[in-house]
Amino acid sequence: MTRRLIIRNGSFVNSYLPSQGDLLIEDEKIVGVVSTNTEVWPDAEVIDATGKFVLPGLVDPHTHIQLDTGIYKTDDDWDIGTKVAAYGGVTTVIDFATQFPNMTFQEALEHRLKEAQPAHIDYSFHMIITTLPDQYDRALFQQEMAALVQQGITSVKLFTTYRPNYYIDDDALLSIFQLFPPSMVVMVHCENDAMVSAATQRLVQQGQTALSNHAKARPPEAEYEAAARIITLANLVDNSITPYIVHCSWSKTFELLQTLRTFTDQFYIETCPQYFWLDDSLYLTENAAHYIMQPPLRPAEDVKELQFQLPSFDVVATDHCDYHIEQKLAHQDFTKTPGGITGLETSLQLTFTLYKQLLQKAPLSFGEFWGSTPLTSLDDRIILGRIAKQMAEMPAKIFGIFPQKGALMPNSDADVVIFDPKPTLTLKADELHHIGGYSPYNNYAVYGKIETTICRGQILVHRGKFVGDIGRGRFVKGVLSK
Numbered sequence: 001m002t003r004r005l006i007i008r009n010g011s012f013v014n015s016y017l018p019s020q021g022d023l024l025i026e027d028e029k030i031v032g033v034v035s036t037n038t039e040v041w042p043d044a045e046v047i048d049a050t051g052k053f054v055l056p057g058l059v060d061p062h063t064h065i066q067l068d069t070g071i072y073k074t075d076d077d078w079d080i081g082t083k084v085a086a087y088g089g090v091t092t093v094i095d096f097a098t099q100f101p102n103m104t105f106q107e108a109l110e111h112r113l114k115e116a117q118p119a120h121i122d123y124s125f126h127m128i129i130t131t132l133p134d135q136y137d138r139a140l141f142q143q144e145m146a147a148l149v150q151q152g153i154t155s156v157k158l159f160t161t162y163r164p165n166y167y168i169d170d171d172a173l174l175s176i177f178q179l180f181p182p183s184m185v186v187m188v189h190c191e192n193d194a195m196v197s198a199a200t201q202r203l204v205q206q207g208q209t210a211l212s213n214h215a216k217a218r219p220p221e222a223e224y225e226a227a228a229r230i231i232t233l234a235n236l237v238d239n240s241i242t243p244y245i246v247h248c249s250w251s252k253t254f255e256l257l258q259t260l261r262t263f264t265d266q267f268y269i270e271t272c273p274q275y276f277w278l279d280d281s282l283y284l285t286e287n288a289a290h291y292i293m294q295p296p297l298r299p300a301e302d303v304k305e306l307q308f309q310l311p312s313f314d315v316v317a318t319d320h321c322d323y324h325i326e327q328k329l330a331h332q333d334f335t336k337t338p339g340g341i342t343g344l345e346t347s348l349q350l351t352f353t354l355y356k357q358l359l360q361k362a363p364l365s366f367g368e369f370w371g372s373t374p375l376t377s378l379d380d381r382i383i384l385g386r387i388a389k390q391m392a393e394m395p396a397k398i399f400g401i402f403p404q405k406g407a408l409m410p411n412s413d414a415d416v417v418i419f420d421p422k423p424t425l426t427l428k429a430d431e432l433h434h435i436g437g438y439s440p441y442n443n444y445a446v447y448g449k450i451e452t453t454i455c456r457g458q459i460l461v462h463r464g465k466f467v468g469d470i471g472r473g474r475f476v477k478g479v480l481s482k
């Protein structure tokens with residue numbers, strides 16, 4: 001039997017639909033929009049969205065659900081992790097499959113596909129490469145990459161730091177770039193390993209391993225150098241791979257990368273709410289352990305600059321990672337504390353709130369992005385339009401799952417978020433749904449509330465209640481762009 005759902009009288013924030021109306025959903029797909037109260041489907045289920053905004057379900061291309069780094073593991077699983085996502089309006093995650101030593105890419109992918117079975121939302125993976133082709137056959141490597149693309153995997157991830165398992169030097173980067181299929185998206189964690197190692201060793205030798213030293217061990221210059229190097233190296237290689245700089249944390253890195261656009265525009269830059277909401281003074285507080293992450297938080301004045309760059313980033317993702325507070329507190333030594341924070345549930349509210357605050361503070365500095373629109377009640381629509389681009393449409397496009405995902409348009413998957421911009425709320429760690437036992441944003445005030453999250457036509461969250469079915473999430477096949 002066909003299931004019909006109408007989202008009545010909502011405001012749509014993307015350019016594929018008229019700005020207002022009734023959104024029609026049939027089974028798993030969006031059918032279209034009719035003007036409100038047109039009699040179309042008398043027997044359909046109806047959700048009233050009057051006074052609310054309707055966004056495409058968010059696509060978070062940087063999460064670590066049920067993470068196992070080889071050293072640390074998170075306690076969550078795909079049931080918990082994707083429930084948290086649904087509460088945050090996220091209907092697709094692109095997580096990671098790690099090729100551990102002695103594992104083929106195929107085995108790594110199958111391992112993660114199995115783990116993801118309980119998912120409530122849709123998902124895909126980036127392949128983390130740890131064994132380089134020099135250590136085995138280059139032709140075989142290329143075959144295995146091609147096989148991944150065939151199966152719908154469009155991206156890999158590399159690291160410029162973390163010896164010995166993940167680190168890749170320049171020689172290896174250049175040679176591996178040549179072996180990727182054309183237009184493969186190559187995500188890179190950018191921190192110059194020598195700079196990080198030298199700073200860390202110096203602190204260790206001085207006995208300065210308290211958590212308050214974490215940011216000093218990973219200077220922002222390490223990111224700056226590595227990010228520019230990656231774009232430059234990739235530009236030398238002729239198979240037109242697409243670098244994707246994950247979690248850009250420093251305003252000067254972003255500035256530098258923008259200047260590189262004069263000789264290549266084929267790359268993307270991601271940032272995360274922690275880098276535009278939080279600064280390194282938090283390492284001096286009693287909650288320092290909450291904020292251990294790589295790269296670390298940056299000085300307040302740089303965070304302020306990054307905030308004003310926010311509209312120009314291609315993607316806002318979370319780097320969600322649900323370590324338990326006991327793991328975070330166990331050592332009180334930054335070299336031993338697992339790095340990573342949760343963020344899937346709060347990213348939409350945090351990003352919306354920051355944009356609102358910036359517009360209130362300095363509307364003119366956004367002229368370029370918002371046009372000459374004066375501050376009116378339309379601002380929420382403009383902000384949410386930008387958010388829909390950075391948190392749904394762009395990630396879906398970059399990783400080859402658009403317009404199935406990332407857009408409200410006829411024939412797209414019915415992945416929908418109903419967002420009420422009006423409430424002012426205080427985030428409370430114990431009201432959020434991850435299991436780590438803390439939130440980096442405890443007691444932070446935010447604007448807006450996620451009313452309803454729908455994935456492929458099924459309501460997952462409605463007015464604070466989770467109503468999804470375990471295991472309904474599906475692997476989404478990506479297609480490489482030409």
Ligand SMILES: [Zn+2]
Pocket residue numbers: 062064319
């Ligand atoms: Zn990450």
